Amino acid sequence: MMARPFHFDSSGSSHLAGRWRVGQGRVMRWVLLFLSLLWAGTASAEPVRVFAAASLKTALDAAAAEWTGGRVSLSYAGSGAVARQVAAGAPADVVVLAHADWMRxxxxxxxxxxxxxxxxxxTLTxxxxxxxxxxxxxxxxxxxxxxxxxxxxxxDLRAVPAGIYGQEALVALGLWDGVAARIAQADNVRNAMAFVARGEAPLGIVYASDALAEPRVAIVSDIPSxxxxxxxxxxxxxxxxxxMAQEFLAFLQSPVGQSVFRAAGLQEPPK
Structure with a gap:
């Protein structure tokens, strides 16, 4: 009995190859869709990193809790320290300082x-x-x-805005010469307030909003603006x-964000 010759069907091979290419294309599209969703989820999970003046801790902690747009990571220090850290490459998305000169x-x-x-x-107190x-x-x-x-x-009289404003006020009021040798300088205004709160200094110059945040201190005098x-x-x-950084900054300017600032003792932006 003679074996029948095998005939290769090129049309069938082309059909199978086409089906393979279609199936492979669908798989690749699903892979790309999965990766894009994974990337989007990872990106949205990244917090908005805020570097801010220490005097804003109460207000910004509350504002971050109110914002529904995502997570916020908050870091606080004196404005001079914040500005130098950001200039040196610290991973900040939003910067909020307490003096226009440092922002400039x-x-x-x-x-x-x-x-x-x-x-x-x-205001100062x-x-x-x-x-x-x-x-x-x-x-x-x-x-x-x-x-x-x-x-x-x-x-700090050279780097912390509350110290800069405070010295300016003391000079204008004719009080600087009497206290210049008796200043206890701190690296931010909250730490200056802590000296008074702990009983290590009888007096301090801080912002009005700071005084509201510390139950162990009281305002004994308002400094004229x-x-x-x-x-x-x-x-x-x-x-x-x-x-998301611009969205968080927009939230801070919104009526809700501004109401949080007012509740923390901060004033409306000067006109």
Whole structure:
């Protein structure tokens, strides 16, 4: 019996190859769709990284809790320290400082991705311990309250805005010469307030919003706002900011965000 010759059907082979290519294309499309969804989920899971002045801790902690757009990572320090960290490459998406000069310096370093906006204002106060009497802003009254060894707690006079504003006010009020040698400087305004809260200094100069956040201190004198430069909080996104940074900054400017700032003792942005 003779074997039949085998005939190769080229049309059938082409048909099978076509089906393989179609199936392979569908698989690749599903793989690409899965990877795109995975990337989108990972991107959206990244927090908005906010570097901010220490005096904004109460307000920004509350604002971040109110925002429904995603997670927020918050880091606080004195404005000078924040500006230098961001300029050196710290992974910030949003920067909020307590002095326009530091924001201008940061802008000059080429790291900002938007024009700064002013989020809020503030006022300066002199604080003492809870139960202390009101204090007259005179050399004699301050000297009496400080006693022989007491210090006046303030933010760093060169880098911390509360210290810069405070020194400007003391000079304008004719009080600087009497306290210049008795300043206890801190790396941020919250740490200056902590000196008073712990009883390590009888007096301190802080923002009004700070005094509201610490139950162990009380305002003993308000410093007039016309004896120092306006206190403002400029904010901007960085050039390396993630996609949600601008949305969080917009939220801080919204009625809801601004109501959180007012509740924390901050004032409306100066007009």
């Amino acid at each position: 310096w940061l802008d000059a370093q080429g790291v900002l991705g938007s024009d700064p906006v002013i989020l809020a204002g503030n 002199v604080i003492g311990r809870v139960g202390d009497a009101e204090l007259a802003l005179t050399p004699q009254a301050i000297a009496a309250r400080l006693g022989r060894d007491g210090r006046l707690a303030m933010g 016309d004896v120092h430069a306006p206190i403002v909080y400029p904010a901007a996104v960085t050039a390396s900011a993630g996609p």
